[in-house]
Amino acid sequence: MFAVNNRKVFSVPLNTMCYCKIKAILKRSKTRVPLRRNYSSPAGVIGNDVKSLHSIISPPVAKIRNIGIMAHIDAGKTTTTERILYYSGYTRSLGDVDDGDTVTDFMAQERERGITIQSAAVTFDWKGYRVNLIDTPGHVDFTLEVERCLRVLDGAVAVFDASAGVEAQTLTVWKQADKHKIPRICFLNKMDKTGASFNYAVESIREKLKAKPLILQLPIGEARTFQGVVDVVNKEKLLWNSNSGDGKDFERKPLLETSDPELLKETIEARNSLIEQVADLDDEFADLVLGEFSDNFDLVPAEKLQTAIHRVTLARAAVPVLCGSALKNKGVQPLLDAITMYLPSPEEREYGFLQWYKGDLCALAFKVLHDKQRGPLVFLRIYSGTLKPQLAIHNINRNCTERMSRLLLPFADQHVEIPSLTAGNIALTVGLKQTATGDTIVSSKSSALAAARRAGRGEKKPGENNEAESLLLAGVEIPEPVFFCTIEPPSVAKQPDLDHALDRLQREDPSLKVRIDPDSGQTVLCGMGELHIEIIHDRIKREYGLETYLGPLQVAYRETILNSVRATDILDRTLGDKRHFVRADLEARPGEAPSSRAVIEYADCVSEDLVQASREAIENAVHSACLQGPLLGSPVQDVAITLHSLMIHPGTSTAMVNACVSRCVQKALKKAEKQVLEPLMSLEVTVTGDYLSPVLADLAQRRGNIQEIQTRQDSKVVIGFVPLAEMMGYSTVLRTLTSGSATFALEFSTYQAMSPQDQTALLNQRSGLAQVL
Ligand SMILES: Nc1nc2c(ncn2[C@@H]2O[C@H](COP(=O)(O)OP(=O)(O)OP(=O)(O)O)[C@@H](O)[C@H]2O)c(=O)[nH]1
Numbered sequence: 185m186f187a188v189n190n191r192k193v194f195s196v197p198l199n200t201m202c203y204c205k206i207k208a209i210l211k212r213s214k215t216r217v218p219l220r221r222n223y224s225s226p227a228g229v230i231g232n233d234v235k236s237l238h239s240i241i242s243p244p245v246a247k248i249r250n251i252g253i254m255a256h257i258d259a260g261k262t263t264t265t266e267r268i269l270y271y272s273g274y275t276r277s278l279g280d281v282d283d284g285d286t287v288t289d290f291m292a293q294e295r296e297r298g299i300t301i302q303s304a305a306v307t308f309d310w311k312g313y314r315v316n317l318i319d320t321p322g323h324v325d326f327t328l329e330v331e332r333c334l335r336v337l338d339g340a341v342a343v344f345d346a347s348a349g350v351e352a353q354t355l356t357v358w359k360q361a362d363k364h365k366i367p368r369i370c371f372l373n374k375m376d377k378t379g380a381s382f383n384y385a386v387e388s389i390r391e392k393l394k395a396k397p398l399i400l401q402l403p404i405g406e407a408r409t410f411q412g413v414v415d416v417v418n419k420e421k422l423l424w425n426s427n428s429g430d431g432k433d434f435e436r437k438p439l440l441e442t443s444d445p446e447l448l449k450e451t452i453e454a455r456n457s458l459i460e461q462v463a464d465l466d467d468e469f470a471d472l473v474l475g476e477f478s479d480n481f482d483l484v485p486a487e488k489l490q491t492a493i494h495r496v497t498l499a500r501a502a503v504p505v506l507c508g509s510a511l512k513n514k515g516v517q518p519l520l521d522a523i524t525m526y527l528p529s530p531e532e533r534e535y536g537f538l539q540w541y542k543g544d545l546c547a548l549a550f551k552v553l554h555d556k557q558r559g560p561l562v563f564l565r566i567y568s569g570t571l572k573p574q575l576a577i578h579n580i581n582r583n584c585t586e587r588m589s590r591l592l593l594p595f596a597d598q599h600v601e602i603p604s605l606t607a608g609n610i611a612l613t614v615g616l617k618q619t620a621t622g623d624t625i626v627s628s629k630s631s632a633l634a635a636a637r638r639a640g641r642g643e644k645k646p647g648e649n650n651e652a653e654s655l656l657l658a659g660v661e662i663p664e665p666v667f668f669c670t671i672e673p674p675s676v677a678k679q680p681d682l683d684h685a686l687d688r689l690q691r692e693d694p695s696l697k698v699r700i701d702p703d704s705g706q707t708v709l710c711g712m713g714e715l716h717i718e719i720i721h722d723r724i725k726r727e728y729g730l731e732t733y734l735g736p737l738q739v740a741y742r743e744t745i746l747n748s749v750r751a752t753d754i755l756d757r758t759l760g761d762k763r764h765f766v767r768a769d770l771e772a773r774p775g776e777a778p779s780s781r782a783v784i785e786y787a788d789c790v791s792e793d794l795v796q797a798s799r800e801a802i803e804n805a806v807h808s809a810c811l812q813g814p815l816l817g818s819p820v821q822d823v824a825i826t827l828h829s830l831m832i833h834p835g836t837s838t839a840m841v842n843a844c845v846s847r848c849v850q851k852a853l854k855k856a857e858k859q860v861l862e863p864l865m866s867l868e869v870t871v872t873g874d875y876l877s878p879v880l881a882d883l884a885q886r887r888g889n890i891q892e893i894q895t896r897q898d899s900k901v902v903i904g905f906v907p908l909a910e911m912m913g914y915s916t917v918l919r920t921l922t923s924g925s926a927t928f929a930l931e932f933s934t935y936q937a938m939s940p941q942d943q944t945a946l947l948n949q950r951s952g953l954a955q956v957l
Pocket residue numbers: 189192201202255256257258259260261262263264281282322373374375376377508509510511512
C-alpha cells in the first residue's frame with residue numbers, strides 16, 4: 185500500500201518511520217539537554233519526580249495503559265505524539281516536524297551509535313498512570329506489522345485531520361482495530377487549520393466508520409479563531425494562552441451564566457444529549473439517570489458520567505471524541521486525561537487464551553531491533569506470568585528454548601534494568617537471538633503443551649504440526665506479497681553478508697519474504713509494495729553497508745484453472761535393488777471458494793490406511809506443484825484436487841510418492857484451461873477540483889475502474905480500483921499532473937482475472953514476443 189505525501193515519503197524508510205520520529209523527538213531533546221542513561225541501575229531514584237523503584241517497576245495493573253496512536257498519513261500523529269511525550273515529561277523540549285530537523289538527518293546520526301531502544305514503545309507516567317505508547321507503523325505497506333502491533337494494544341487513539349475527516353488509511357486501520365476489538369478514542373487534530381470543521385469530522389466518523397461518536401468536547405472557535413475547548417462533561421472551558429509558547433499552561437474555568445451564556449447553553453445541550461446517548465448504551469447508567477436524575481440531567485455527577493463513558497468505550501459501543509491542535513499546543517493534556525480515564529487497563533481486556541496458561545508466562549514479541557552494541561533487542565508484551573532476567577524461555581513459533589540476559593524497562597529518559605516484570609507490562613529484553621517479531625513466548629515447552637491440553641486442542645488437525653501451534657498469539661494472517669524483484673550483492677564474496685542482512689531484516693519485518701529462484705539461483709525479495717522493497721534496499725545499504733542491485737520490480741501474479749481435468753501419472757524406478765512404483769490418478773478443478781492453498785480431497789475408493797501413511801507426502805506434493813503454475817510460473821490458487829486412486833508398491837519411498845503426485849498435479853494443471861489473476865488495488869486519490877480531469881484521464885489509461893467521486897470540503901476524492909501492474913511510479917506521475925497537490929492511498933484489494941487481451945499481451949511480453957510483434 186502506498187499512501188503518499190510526496191513531500192516526505194521517499195526520503196524515509198516508512199516501516200521505521202513512525203518510531204524514527206519518536207526517536208527524532210528524543211534526539212532533539214538529547215542534543216539540548218544531555219541525558220544520562222542507566223542500563224544497570226540499582227538506583228532507587230530515577231528522575232526527579234519518581235518516588236520509588238517499586239512504583240516504576242510494578243505499577244498496579246489497573247493503572248497501566250498500553251495504547252497506540254493510529255492515523256491517516258499527515259493527520260498529525262507525530263506532532264501529537266511529540267506533544268504527549270513533552271507534556272508527560274518524557275522529552276524536555278518541543279520540536280516541530282517542519283523545522284528542518286528531519287527524520288533522515290536524524291537517522292544518519294542515529295546510525296552512528298546504533299538503534300535507540302525506545303523506538304518501539306515509550307513508557308511514561310501521567311497523573312499516576314503508567315502509559316506505554318506503542319508505535320504502530322503508519323504505512324499500510326506494513327499491514328502485517330500494524331496488525332501485530334494492534335495485537336499488543338489495549339486501546340488506541342485515532343488522530344484525524346479535522347479538515348479532512350475520515351480518510352482512506354483511517355478506514356483501513358479502523359477496520360484492523362475492529363478486528364482486534366480495540367477500544368478507541370478519536371482526536372480531531374488541526375482544529376486551527378483553514379477548513380477545519382468539527383461537525384464535518386464528527387459526521388464522517390458517524391457515516392464512514394459507522395461508529396457512534398460521543399462528543400466530550402466542543403471547540404472554542406475553528407480554524408484561525410480556534411482558542412481552546414469546552415469540556416462537556418464538566419461544563420468547563422479550557423483556554424490556552426497564545427503567548428504561552430509550549431502550551432503547558434492553560435486555564436480551566438467553569439462556564440458561567442454571566443460570562444458565557446451562549447457557550448453554556450450549547451454545552452448543556454451537548455451534555456444532555458451525551459447523557460442520553462450513554463444511557464442508551466449502558467443499562468447501569470440508564471438506571472441511575474432515570475432513577476435519580478430524570479428531572480434534571482444537569483445534576484448527573486461528572487464522575488458517574490465518566491465511569492459510564494469508560495464502560496461504553498470498553499464495550500466498543502461508542503467512541504469518545506476530543507479535539508485540538510497539536511501543532512498549536514492546544515488540547516493535548518485533556519487527550520492524555522482521556523486516555524487514562526476512558527481506555528482500558530490490561531486487566532479490563534478479555535484475552536481468552538489466558539485461561540490456558542493459568543498464570544504461567546505468556547508473552548508476545550511485537551518488535552525486534554538490532555542494536556550494534558547489544559545485539560537483538562526484543563520488545564515483549566506480557567499477558568500472564570512474570571518475566572525475569574537470566575530466564576530460559578520457550579519460543580512456540582520456533583520451537584526453541586533460549587535465555588534472555590537482561591530485562592529493561594524503557595522508563596522516561598532512562599532504561600532501568602529490572603529484576604522482574606509482571607503481566608500487563610511491556611518489557612525490553614536483551615539476549616534473545618532467535619525470537620522474531622510475532623513470536624509467542626512461554627516459560628517452557630511443557631508449559632506450552634499443558635496450555636495446549638487445556639485449550640482442548642489435543643487432536644491433530646490436518647496440516648497442523650503440533651498442539652502448540654494452536655497457541656500462537658500472533659494469529660495474524662500474513663498477507664501475500666504483491667511485488668518481487670531479484671537482489672544481488674556487489675560481489676559473490678558478499679553474498680553471505682547479504683544473506684545475514686536479509687535474515688535480520690526478516691526477523692524484524694515478517695512481511696518481507698526472501699526466496700531463491702529455483703531456475704537462476706538468484707535471491708528474490710518479495711514485499712508488500714514498491715516502497716517496501718525500496719526501503720529494504722535502502723536499509724541494507726545504510727545499516728549493513730552493502731550496495732546491492734535490484735532487478736526490475738515485478739508484480740506477483742497468480743494463476744488458476746477454469747475447468748475440471750483429470751490426469752494420471754506413473755513413476756516406476758529401480759534404485760539399487762529396490763523398485764519404487766507409484767500410480768496416481770487425480771482431478772484438478774476450480775475451487776468452490778477462493779483460497780490461496782489448494783483444497784485436497786480423497787475419493788472414497790482411496791484406502792484410508794494409504795492416505796494415513798502418505799498424507800504428508802501427498803499434501804506437500806500438491807502444494808509444491810501449485811507453487812509454479814504452467815503459464816507464468818506463478819502460484820496457482822482457487823483450485824481443488826481430488827485424488828481418485830493411488831497405488832503404491834510396498835517399499836516405495838515417500839519421496840517417490842511425492843514426486844509422482846506432484847508431476848501428476850502439474851500435468852493436470854497444464855491440460856486445463858488457464859487464467860492469469862492480477863492484483864487489484866483499491867485506490868483513493870484526493871485532489872483539488874481543478875486537477876480532477878487530468879487525474880481521471882490518467883486513471884482511465886491505467887485500466888482504472890472509478891467507483892465514486894466524493895466531495896470533501898474543497899477537494900474531490902476519487903475512489904476506485906486499478907490493477908497494480910499499472911501503478912508503478914504513480915506517485916511521480918500524480919505529482920507532475922497536479923503540481924504536487926494530490927495525495928493517494930493504494931491498498932491491495934483482491935486478485936482478479938485478466939481480460940483475454942491483457943492476458944495475451946502479458947504472456948507475449950513474458951515470452952519476449954512483444955518485441956517481435
Ligand atoms: N495546522 C496544523 N498542522 C498540523 C497540526 N498537527 C500537525 N500538523 C502538520 O501536519 C503535517 C503532518 O504532521 P505529522 O505530525 O508529521 O503527521 P503524521 O500523521 O505523523 O504524518 P506521517 O507520519 O507522514 O503519517 C506537518 O506539516 C505538521 O506540522 C495541527 O494541529 N495543525
